[in-house]
Amino acid sequence: NAGVTQTPKFRVLKTGQSMTLLCAQDMNHEYMYWYRQDPGMGLRLIHYSVGEGTTAKGEVPDGYNVSRLKKQNFLLGLESAAPSQTSVYFCASRWDRGNQPQHFGDGTRLSIL
C-alpha cells in the first residue's frame, strides 16, 4: 500500500518550459489536493478535486492547470514556468465521507531558473 505517490521528486526547469507533476493514490479517495510550500511558510492550496472529472480553484491557482481524468490520479501542469513557481509541491487525498484526515505525498521540489 503506497498511499500517495508523487513523481518526479525533483526537477529543474528553465523559464517558459512546461511540465506536469503526477499524483497517484491507491486508497480510493474521492478528494485530492495540490498545495505549494514556499520557504518559511505553511502550505497553500493551489487546486483541488472532489471526484473524477472535477477540478476547482484553491487559494493560489494562477499559472497552474489540473486534470483528474482517473480517480486515482491528479495532475498539476505548468504551461509556461516562471521563477515565482519555484517551490515544493505537495499532493494530498482523503475520503469524502465524514470528517477525515488528509494523507500527503512526499513532495516534489521544483526549481525554475
Next chain:
Amino acid sequence: GIQVEQSPPDLILQEGANSTLRCNFSDSVNNLQWFHQNPWGQLINLFYIPSGTKQNGRLSATTVATERYSLLYISSSQTTDSGVYFCAVETAGGTSYGKLTFGQGTILTVHP
C-alpha cells in the same frame, strides 16, 4: 477566510526537555491536523484531532474547539524531534470539501 496562528515561531530545546506548541484559529473547524515536517521535507501526520485529547508515545495533543485553539505537547524531546510543526484546519461547513488552511509553523530545534 479562516486565520491560523502558531506560536512560538521558533523553539530551541535541550534534549530531554518538554515543550508546548500552540495553534489558534479564527473560526469553527471540522478538522484539525498536526504535522511534523522532517529535515528531508516529508510531512508526517501526527494527529487528527478536531476536538478532545489524543496521545501517541511522547506526543499528545488537545483541541478545545469551543475556544478555538489546539496544543501539541512534546515530552522528553529528542534530536529527531527537530523540524517544523504545522497545524492545519478545515473550516466547518458543508462546502469546505476538506480543504486545509495551514499555520506558518513552529521551527523546533533540539540540541543533544
